[in-house]
Amino acid sequence: MAGVRNIVVLTGAGVSAESGLPTFRASDGLWEGHHVEDVATPEAYARDPALVHQFYDARRARLVEVQPNPAHDALARLDAEWPGELLLVTQNVDDLHERAGSRRLLHMHGELTRGWCPASGGRCGWSGDMGQGAVCPACASVGRVRPDIVWFGEMPYGMDRIDAALARADLFVSIGTSGAVYPAAGFVRTARYHGAQTLELNLEPSHGSVFFEESRAGPASELVPRWVAEVLG
Numbered sequence: 001m002a003g004v005r006n007i008v009v010l011t012g013a014g015v016s017a018e019s020g021l022p023t024f025r026a027s028d029g030l031w032e033g034h035h036v037e038d039v040a041t042p043e044a045y046a047r048d049p050a051l052v053h054q055f056y057d058a059r060r061a062r063l064v065e066v067q068p069n070p071a072h073d074a075l076a077r078l079d080a081e082w083p084g085e086l087l088l089v090t091q092n093v094d095d096l097h098e099r100a101g102s103r104r105l106l107h108m109h110g111e112l113t114r115g116w117c118p119a120s121g122g123r124c125g126w127s128g129d130m131g132q133g134a135v136c137p138a139c140a141s142v143g144r145v146r147p148d149i150v151w152f153g154e155m156p157y158g159m160d161r162i163d164a165a166l167a168r169a170d171l172f173v174s175i176g177t178s179g180a181v182y183p184a185a186g187f188v189r190t191a192r193y194h195g196a197q198t199l200e201l202n203l204e205p206s207h208g209s210v211f212f213e214e215s216r217a218g219p220a221s222e223l224v225p226r227w228v229a230e231v232l233g
């Protein structure tokens with residue numbers, strides 16, 4: 001694409017939908033049978049750690065049952081072949097982007113496959129259930145390890161790196177996100193402020209579609225490979 005050297009891509013739950021992972025807002029506000037505020041806040045975890053662990057243990061267990069879809073694969077191809085700067089910022093906590101091969105990747109809301117111990121500050125890989133008896137590999141404390149997930153009211157990861165990439169971006173592409181949650185939903189405006197072209201690829205227009213110069217509607221498994229072929233063309 002003429003004049004495009006630095007690209008920032010933002011993905012949300014819609015990019016993993018065709019792999020079989022449910023999105024957040026498809027089912028009338030219930031998310032895997034829970035209200036978000038009952039499971040994705042520090043208050044919820046303080047109130048009922050067992051419920052929160054159960055919610056994340058179930059989602060972590062699902063990961064081994066699903067595979068990357070053509071949208072993840074196309075973004076991994078872009079990662080391998082794009083000669084300019086590229087940062088794939090994902091709001092998703094699944095591991096499908098890395099399993100597809102993406103490397104220049106940042107999980108701004110954390111990862112299901114990692115744990116965090118507030119006692120030691122240690123972060124570690126986690127594959128099985130975490131539950132309440134989890135032992136921190138760094139400090140051996142029992143029951144302190146929590147999912148390494150950014151809950152509502154917590155500061156997302158990598159914001160300095162994301163802001164720097166948005167300031168340098170020639171193109172910002174948002175894929176499979178409703179634009180309902182900040183600060184991710186504001187990235188398109190930051191990118192435009194710095195002069196980037198903006199493109200949305202989503203099943204249907206999102207809350208933020210008005211801020212995009214171009215918005216294409218359709219499933220990510222079709223739109224993303226087509227767009228990647230275009231941009232590498």
Ligand code: BV8
Nearest residue numbers: 012013014023024025091152153176177178181182203220
């Ligand atoms: C922050 C991890 C600041 C959890 C998530 C009061 C106090 C503090 C903050 C706030 C507050 N009030 C409001 C806020 C800000 C708040 C916020 O934005 N709230 C909203 C509800 C208004 N944000 C935060 O709290 C953030 N932190 O602001 O910190 C701060 C400053 C100083 C000091 C401390 C803090 C943190 C937010 C992160 C929350 N964690 N995820 C987990 O996964 O368990 S959010 C979660 O929902 C996702 O990560 C994602 O970010 C978000 C939105 O979900 P989407 O990915 O967009 O999915 P959704 O279902 O909504 O949409 C899917 C889309 O895909 C749809 O458009 C659909 O059409 C499309 N689609 C479907 N199928 C397909 C498809 N597209 C293509 N192809 C398909 N096949």
